[in-house]
Amino acid sequence: MPETLKLQINFSGGAELLFDKIKKHNIELPSVRKYLPDSKAEKWTIRELLVWIKGNLLKERPELFLQGDSVRPGILVLINDADWELFGELEYELQQNDNIMFISTLHGG
Amino acid sequence: MPVLCKTGCGKNAVLKRPKTGDVLCKDCFFWAFETEIHYTIIKGNLFKSGDAVAVAASGGKDSTVLAHVLKTLNERYDYGLNLMLLSIDEGITGYRDDSLETVKRNRDDYEMSLKILSYKDLYGWTMDEIVEQIGRKNNCTFCGVFRRQALDRGAAMLNVKCIATGHNADDIAETVLMNILRGDIARLKRCTAISTGSEGTIPRVKPLKYTYEKEIVMYAHYKKLVYFSTECIFAPNAYRGHARALLKDLEKIRPSCIMDIIYSGETMAVKEDVSLPSQRTCSRCKFVSSQEVCxxxxxxxxxxxxxxxxxxxxxxxxxxxxxxxxxxxxxxxxxxxxxxxxxxxxxxxxxxxxxxxxxxxxxxxxxxxxxxxxxxxxxxxxxxxxxxxxxxxxxxxxGISPTDNDQENFEEIACEGSCGGGSISIAF
Structure with a gap:
């Protein structure tokens, strides 16, 4: 198993405004034990990914993206283009080359 | 681990519907989404064959999906409607000028005519100029009041039978909450109506009244519809923001709460001895008003x-x-x-x-x-x-007091940004 986990992260629907207006990010995650030594997590799930995003991608107003240990209600999460509610939401275990998309529903209509 | 579509079509599900809890594949979701809107239109008797209908278009997700779905249904069920797009240019640099580009793209994609009316032409002032005068505190009042009237004027110019707005279920539930929080009984009474408009005014209809915001966004995403999503650059409405956050928090725990709030709003009765303002026409501009001057x-x-x-x-x-x-x-x-x-x-x-x-x-x-x-x-x-x-x-x-009811459903068309789902949507 490779050391790092490659993912594509996408932001849209206005969520990208919190990320320097960049919609597409190709990222490589180190081993979760290295990145979060104090956490009990053995593998990367969406929960740990959100911590990583906060520390590495999120540029402004974190309260508009995160609430508690999850995303702010009203931000949709798609795992490989399907609703994360089908895959256990925060508990979903990330796989190599997964595509994770965050779409805000909270912007203009 | 893929989950199969609930309908038994054999395909993998792509989303869980907040309204029903059903897990559906893309095609079954499109079918359910469009068919529900069709039933809403039929049940509410929103259109008649031969009607000219203006879709209030802001370039945002709601009005973009509304235009797309109305065009689809008009062809599929042979409504016989003449659909066109109506947009209002408030004159907000860096916001509306960009979103109008999206509306122009909708015009080309959906082959509908587009009419754009500007605050500058109608009132002599752009929102940028108004904000220069008033500051950033009360500008949403001007914008909301002017937009509502601007839509009426545009609809009159286009000679349409009604204006379809992109208000979705979340917007309506939020407005019910807002009206309760403000004690605004007159608006509470009418804000859930699927079709509004008193005598002499052009009715407004809300075909997306029972459509969840999440589904609208998922539909736009899977259909690859182009929409504009940015916050209005002027101050957001803090009070509405709290109502929205509350609603979204509740929806997370119990998604049906949105339909339940709408149901409560629809069935709630106002005591007979509560006096409500009567509607008349403004003595100056002749548009609908509850006061002598609107x-x-x-x-x-x-x-x-x-x-x-x-x-x-x-x-x-x-x-x-x-x-x-x-x-x-x-x-x-x-x-x-x-x-x-x-x-x-x-x-x-x-x-x-x-x-x-x-x-x-x-x-x-x-x-x-x-x-x-x-x-x-x-x-x-x-x-x-x-x-x-x-x-x-x-x-x-x-800037809205409980006694100030001259702009019917003003709040529904308030600001589209976080200030209000707006709403024409302009969705308004």
């Missing part, structure tokens, strides 16, 4: 007089402003008198010379800059001040 005219009058807070601020402040205004007016009258004596000439030019008047002839075309008119305006301003003074209470967060 809110749009009062706000415009204030702007044109250099008293932008006339329809908004606290009474004490407004009185002081008006006193100062009177003093200034007196000075200009004296000057005019002197000039008159010197030149012995009335109405030499065609333009207004009273100062401070920016009338463009569309609404306040009564200003001609002679001294009698000035006095007349003073009286009018005084009169309006007594009629429109708002209580100095907390509810005026957005």
């Amino acid at each position: 809110k749009a005219c009062v706000l415009l009058e204030g702007l044109n007089k250099g008293l932008p807070k006339l329809g908004i601020g606290k009474s004490s402040k407004a009185k002081r402003m008006l006193d100062e205004y009177h003093a200034k007016q007196q000075m200009s009258i004296d000057e005019l008198n002197k000039e008159f004596q010197a030149n012995n000439c009335i109405a030499k030019g065609k333009t207004c010379r009273s100062g401070g008047c920016k009338s463009n002839g569309l609404i306040s075309n009564d200003c001609q800059g002679n001294k009698n008119k000035n006095e007349h305006l003073n009286e009018k301003a005084n009169e309006m001040l007594t009629v429109y003074l708002l209580p100095d209470d907390e509810c005026i967060v957005n």
